[in-house]
Amino acid sequence: xxxxxxxxxxxxxxxxxxxxxxxxxxxxxxxxxxxxxxxxxxxxxxxxxxxxxxxxxxxxxxxxxxxxxxxxxxxxxxxxxxxxxxxxxxxxxxxxxxxxxxxxxxxxxxxxxxxxxxxxxxxxxxxxxxxxxxxxxxxxxxxxxxxxxxxxxxxxxxxxxxxxxxxxxxxxxxxxxxxxxxxxxxxxxxxxxxxxxxxxxxxxxxxxxxxxxxxxxxxxxxxxxxxxxxxxxxxxxxxxxxxxxxxxxxxxxxxxxxxxxxxxxxxxxxxxxxxxxxxxxxxxxxxxxxxxxxxxxxxxxxxxxxxxxxxxx
Numbered sequence: 284x285x286x287x288x289x290x291x292x293x294x295x296x297x298x299x300x301x302x303x304x305x306x307x308x309x310x311x312x313x314x315x316x317x318x319x320x321x322x323x324x325x326x327x328x329x330x331x332x333x334x335x336x337x338x339x340x341x342x343x344x345x346x347x348x349x350x351x352x353x354x355x356x357x358x359x360x361x362x363x364x365x366x367x368x369x370x371x372x373x374x375x376x377x378x379x380x381x382x383x384x385x386x387x388x389x390x391x392x393x394x395x396x397x398x399x400x401x402x403x404x405x406x407x408x409x410x411x412x413x414x415x416x417x418x419x420x421x422x423x424x425x426x427x428x429x430x431x432x433x434x435x436x437x438x439x440x441x442x443x444x445x446x447x448x449x450x451x452x453x454x455x456x457x458x459x460x461x462x463x464x465x466x467x468x469x470x471x472x473x474x475x476x477x478x479x480x481x482x483x484x485x486x487x488x489x490x491x492x493x494x495x496x497x498x499x500x501x502x503x504x505x506x507x508x509x510x511x512x513x514x515x516x517x518x519x520x521x522x523x524x525x526x527x528x529x530x531x532x533x534x535x536x537x538x539x540x541x542x543x544x545x546x547x548x549x550x551x552x553x554x555x556x557x558x559x560x561x562x563x564x565x566x567x568x569x570x571x572x573x574x575x576x577x578x579x580x581x582x583x584x585x586x587x588x589x590x591x592x593x594x595x596x
Contacts, residue, residue: 309380310394313363314356317569321450322351327470328455328462333593340458346409347457351450354402354418358425360395364388365429399426414457421449436502440478440511447474465526472519476553477568479512480560487563512560516553523549542592548585555581 325347326335334340363370363381370382380386399422406415424432428442451470455462486505527546555578559565572578 306386306390309385310360310390313360313380313386313391315359318355318359319352320569320573321447322348322355324447324450324470325351325454325457327451328460328466329458331463331466331589331593332455332460334458334460343410343457344454346405347414347453350402350405350410350418351421351453353398353405354422354425357395357398357402358422358429360391360398361426362429364391364395410457411459414453417449417453417456421446421453440475440482443478444471444475447471447478463526463529465522465529468522469519469526472515472522473553476512476515476519476560477556477565479508479515480556480565481568483508483512483560484563484566488566512557516557520550520553539591541588545585545588545592548581548588552578552581552585 326344329335329340329344335344360381363379363386366376367381367388370376370379373382376382381388381391402422403415403419406418410418424442425446428439432442433439448467448471452462452467454460482503483505486503486508524546527542527549555575556565556571559571559575565571572582
């Protein structure tokens with residue numbers, strides 16, 4: 284005979300109901316606010332050229348940043364709406380608002396379409412024709428990626444990398460700044476390094492649950508992805524060194540060759556990030572960049588060196 288209260292102790296607990304989330308909050312989460320840090324790349328070319336000191340330039344870049352963020356949010360909403368069924372089978376993506384049922388699929392499509400139209404219309408009205416064309420090309424390419432290109436080997440890596448490159452280009456295009464070939468190569472291969480490292484980390488972490496990850500990832504081998512991120516890291520470092528030496532000298536007023544010295548910080552940043560890539564823990568680049576204190580310090584040192592180089596101090 285069991286003791287009094289034993290039945291109560293053995294009674295299974297009822298699962299707690301899922302936490303209710305309002306539709307605006309769900310839409311905001313689907314738009315990936317943490318990913319917006321990538322759009323800071325729009326200031327990369329103007330900053331490298333020392334063109335951030337005028338109110339007009341700052342205002343134009345702020346407009347471009349907002350429009351690019353709207354375009355990227357539109358892509359995230361449409362992508363999650365299309366992949367809702369597949370995301371429900373994923374151990375992490377099942378918590379996305381659309382997959383979890385917090386945001387209805389038709390609503391995600393509608394808001395995504397509105398944001399896409401706003402981004403294109405805003406670029407046409409507020410920016411130069413080339414800026415509008417580049418933003419439209421980015422949006423078209425990303426929508427093609429959601430529908431088809433993300434299922435094509437190697438092309439998927441190229442499309443994501445090109446998205447980063449377009450972010451870095453659009454600031455210079457908006458202000459009419461000539462873009463250095465070494466700047467573009469550094470940005471492109473730096474982005475490929477991070478994209479391939481992310482894919483490699485996903486492949487390592489989800490090797491035992493192939494059915495619960497992106498379908499294309501099962502067609503890549505970890506050896507191939509490792510080769511890609513190592514190759515990209517090497518090319519990015521070489522291109523940056525050539526970019527840093529491109530000026531051909533040091534300004535007479537400069538205390539030290541800051542631009543050339545910034546190569547040290549850049550190489551250290553690549554090596555530090557490669558530690559996480561090699562461990563298979565670079566699946567979320569924004570987490571690596573924001574949470575690793577040594578990497579953040581190296582990044583600040585690099586920014587300070589390059590800022591001194593631009594200012595000729």
